[in-house]
Amino acid sequence: MSDITLKNKELVGWRIASYIFMAIFTLLTVGPLFWLTYSSFKPHADIMQQTFAFPRAFFFGNYTRAWEIGKLGGLILNSIFYSFFGTIITVYLALGAGYGFAKFGYRVSNWFYAFFIMGLLITAHSVLVPLFVMETRLNIDDTRLGVLIPYVGFGLPFMIYLATSYIKGIPSSLEEAALIDGAGYLQIFWRIIRPVCQPVTATMLIFAFLSNWNEFVFVFVLTSRQEIRSLPVGVNAFVGGLSRDFGLLFAALVIATIPMILFYIFFRDQLMKGFAAGSLKE
Amino acid sequence: MTTLGNKRASYALLTLPSVFIYALVIVFPVVFSFVLGFTEWSGFGAPVFTGLSNYRKMLTDLVFLHGLRNNMLIVAVSVFGQIPFGFVLAYIIYRGLVKWGDFFQTMIFLPITVSAIVVAKLWNQFFSPAGMVTAIARILQDDPRFVFAIFEDRALAIVPVLVVILWYYTGIYMVIFLANMQKISPAVIEAAIVDGAKERQILFRVVMPQMTNILFTTAVFAIAGSLKSFDLIFAMTGGGPANYTTVIAIYMYLNTFKYYNYGFGSAVSIMIVILSLGLITLIQSVYRYFEAKYE
Known part of the structure; x- marks a missing residue:
């Protein structure tokens, strides 16, 4: 007792x-x-004088002005464009490569795979100079394509890691049965591997989308036209160029954050899985 | 024979697009950077080979060394701040020591979804002379004219950045630890409880030993992530004032894209890779040493 x-x-x-x-x-x-x-619902003067107080009345002026001055609508559309295409391309390329590396049994796969894993250590900054020079020579600097390619390249290592380790765990019997029935490898990829990979694909899509949405340095260095810049870069420039009006600044920051908060509400578990995935031993 | 050809063609079709893009965006540029690091080049004309002089210049530049020091402080905050906090938070949720663990988890992870630029601009307001910290200090010290000016101190200017890093990323470590704790078989914990184990014993004797390799893995993540840190600090202080808050990545950025020393900038970026490889190797050998000692 x-x-x-x-x-x-x-x-x-x-x-x-x-x-x-x-x-x-x-x-x-x-x-x-x-x-x-x-x-963000208080005018600048109120933020300065009564730092902690709730807004006396909801003041939407910050929002309408920040939206207009910062041209936030266009930035959001650009961010959606980069994140959507960057994510789709990266994830499907990674699934294909993952299938190749995990199931084909070629020795060269080990080399490729090790190469991709080493990429996890490379920071965007290590390649900025050459990338900038290359894109200038190829005339794709300051274009949407010039942004999208590095997004995909830098997304691939981690996505290939996730895809390969997942596909390795799929029993080969499924594949072999289809081969005997006369299916081609590409058919097997699309009809068997892709559907079986749905859980990891969801994690990959959501994780990649978040990383792409918040990506900063590529757009910042590789573009100079306001019309093709993304939300983080636009918000950074907007804030830097503005006289210190905290009301406007806060409204812009909230607008930049809302899409990802909504995203988080819907996909919380998948997102956490993506962050934990690198450390889990299967 | 046709199936073999089919197999090879399929393999190529599945893997080569990724390999090609990866080679174009990462492999080739890294090699290019490595070579450029031994030259002087402003972007026009041909690069001039200068041997190791970029590295010599870098290692004797006080700004670089201050940046390196700041980077090491960030590594320290990650390894000795984020990892222990993340571990404790995960343990509390895992053991159900609080109700609404799910709610707490959701809230603590929330900042991860916010862009580094937004985080930087928000905290800038906090630490600015007209910001939140000044306002709080005025109330606490009952001095309406107090001004918080930590950025004017060369040694301490990095502290606000460290605070923000701790605030921003701890949630990641919590999630990583929690996911790994949930893989521990519940039977092990139950057996310990039946045997009369106290909470302290469950923590140190049951859970902790199963987490050692994860602790080292996260240390590797923390080091790699810390040396990469750019966006947050760039948007918060830009390395200023007077390079007080600079880190190697910002030093590299300014030298390259502001002063157009492409060769020198490349050498700095190669240095980042060398440093992270070095630190990770160090961590791994420490891990092997402990593993050999205790098994």
Whole structure:
């Protein structure tokens, strides 16, 4: 009897400490974002004078002005374009390569695969200079294509890692049966491997979409025309060029954040899986 | 024979597009960077071979060394801040020590979805002389004229950046640890509880030993990620004032695209790769050492 109460006492201590730790951590994490959101409905003067106060009345002026001055509509469309095509191309290329590397049994696959894995260590900055020079020579600098190609190239290593390790786990019997029935390899890829890969494909799509949406440096360095820049780059330029009006700035930041918050609400679990996937041993 | 040809053609069709794009965007540029690193080149005319002089210049440049120091501080915050915090958060949720673990998890992971640019601009307001920290300090110190000016101190200017990095990325580590803890067989924990194990013992004797390799894996992630850090700091301070908050990636960016020293910039970017490979090798040998010692 006394043993059990002792144990409960110990556990109560753990629980109290845990609640305090969690509550503080969560408050510090969400607090700044919450403050940003409600402050964006206050005019600049109010943000400066009553830093913490809730808006007295919801002031939408920041939003309409930020939307117009920053041309945020166009930036959002560009971001959607880059993220959508960058993601689709990367994921399907990676699934194809993953099938090749995992199931064909060619020795060259090991080389290719090791090459791609090494790419995980390469930062975008290590290739900016040559990439910039190459794109200038090929006349694709400052074009949408010139942005999309590096997006795909840098997305591939991790996506190929995810695809290959998943496809390795698919039993070969499925494939062999189809081969005996006379199906070609490409048919097998499309009719068998692709559907079986649906769970990992979902994780890949969502993870790649988030990375592409938040990508900054390629668009920043490889483009100069406002019409083809993405949301993060546009917001960065917009904020830099503006007189310090925190109201406008906050409205622009909230607009830039909303799409991904919605995305997070719908795809939370897949997104977390993507982040954890690199560390899980199958 | 036709099936064999078919197999090869299919293989090529499936893998070569990826290999080609990857070679074009990563492999070739890295080799190009490596070569350019031994030259002086402003983008026009032919590069002039200068041997190791770029590396010598870099290693004697006080700005580079300050950037390296800042990078190492970021590595330290990642390894000794994000990883332990992430671990504790994950453990609390995994063991169900709080109710609504799912809610807490969702909230703490939230910043990851926000773009680094947005995070940078938001926290800039906090740390600016007219920002949130000044406002809080004025209330706490009861001094309406106090101004928070940490950026004027060469040694401390990086601190706000470190705070933001801790705030921004800890959620990733929480999610990684949680996913790996959930792979521990529940029977092991139950057996420990039946045997009368205390929470402390479950943590240190049951869960922790199963997490050692993940701790090292995350350390590798943290190092690789820390040396890459650019977007956040670039949008927050641009490395300023007076290079106080610079990191190697920003140093490389400024030298290349502001001063047009393409050769020198390439040498710096190769240095980033060398440093991350070096640190990761170090971590791995430490891991092997411990593994050999305890098994």
